[in-house]
Amino acid sequence: MLLNYSQPLEVTNLTSWLDSTLRGSLSEFWVLLIEFVIVGALLLTAYAVIALILIYAERKITAFFQARFGPNRVGKWGLLQSVADMIKILLKEIVKINRSDRFLFFAAPFFMIIASMSTFGAIAFGKGLQAIDFNIGVLYVTAVSSLGIIGVLLAGWSSNNKYSMIGAMRSGAQFVSYELSAGFALMTIVVLAGTMQFSEMIDKQQYCWNIFNGHISSIVAFVIYLISGHAETNRGPFDLPEAESELTAGYHTEYSGLQFGFFYLAEYLNMFIIASIATTVFLGGYLPIQVKGWEAFNGIMAFIPSYVWFFGKTAVLIFLSLWVRWSFPRLRIDQLLNLEWKYLLPINLVNIVVMVILVLTGLTLTDLFPSLF
């Protein structure tokens, strides 16, 4: 095994060493089995850990936006607060609701968690840190992440509760509308990149991220993707499915304990997933900042491991989403649908045409200045 001295902190060194040692003593079947189990366990752990970190970060940043301190009693700077909350939620009783549809009621949280978990697997966290890499990755992500809405609708329906039902219906309307925008925004970039595979898409962005490459069109697509992605996670100004002043908690009103925990976890992870897809598609994924010709600079930037770049870029986008959340008041349902159908969708359709023209006439930055990018 050769150590990669220019990038000593990459995980690829560890994974390729593990793979070659296993292959040295075991047959193909057992190697794959062991590796699948390890990848699955790591993904599940990462899922829980990232959710805990996000919950802590959100509570802290929210507090700072409101001139408060946020959690600061459990552990240093309140670092253990979300761990304590997790233990509390695990210990709570799962309440059985009278006259609810028992089977659907219990099935709903799993739809949520499975949808976000399978999207989670398709994220490229770093070099060699991607579990699912189809040649139709973008399509896969849009398809799988939209399964979550089934969970929301089931939860609202099976609770046998007016508030839950209204919340779920609002969420359904919102999700169906905004998924369209998110899909079109991703499609704009697929036109630019010429591929749907995440790994290939990232490799192409080495010197020029997609958001710069398609200039006007890319930036519009980026903003639209962030808005619609934000709306899909039922947060911020788009949180009317769980508007607590009108609907107590919306579709998950009747849930308690671990089932509520699933909804909670999926909500935070969806925020992370939206941010990380945006990172991958628009901001060059796990690639460091590279400028053609500046070899010393490129070397230093590449020394920082790829997963740090990925989580850094994602954290910026998550901060943006929190910033939006604490800036704007909640939309009414008609305003919400107006925004989508009268503004985002037409702009998006025009934007795709503009992007196609840019690509076909060679007006992207890589085509215009091949020496720079």
Add this chain to the structure above:
Amino acid sequence: MSSVSKYFSGLFTGISSLLKGMSVTWKELWTKKVTQQYPENRDTLVIADRFRCELTMPHDANNEHACTACGICQMNCPNGTISIASAMIETEDGKKKKVLDTYKWDLGMCTFCNLCVVTCPSNAIKFENTFENAVFTRSKLVQQLNHKGSKLREKKK
């Protein structure tokens, strides 16, 4: 204004007003945090002077107070929070005089309306802003305000 220009002007004014809102919250993010970290900041904590927390009867250096045991505060108290026990003594010149024996005040029933202090003819009681009044049993809330062995301050002639 035609509907087309209305659409576009609405779009752009909307975007600019959203950005303005975000700049406001961005500034708010860096403002000083206003939370009072209570148990740690006991030394620097400022409680307003007029904040009414605990009824007290000021005693001077000679262990003398100004209460004549007239009972007006007891009568004025809407909740029956104050109970005054008085005693009759005979002074040196042979006169009978009513003096204060025990002045009991129940914090648990008090609404801090301040009527007792307002109506006291000799300014013998007042409310202090010492607010840490929590105790473990209800009986501890009943306090005796006059100190042990204290007596009425003689008026200067």
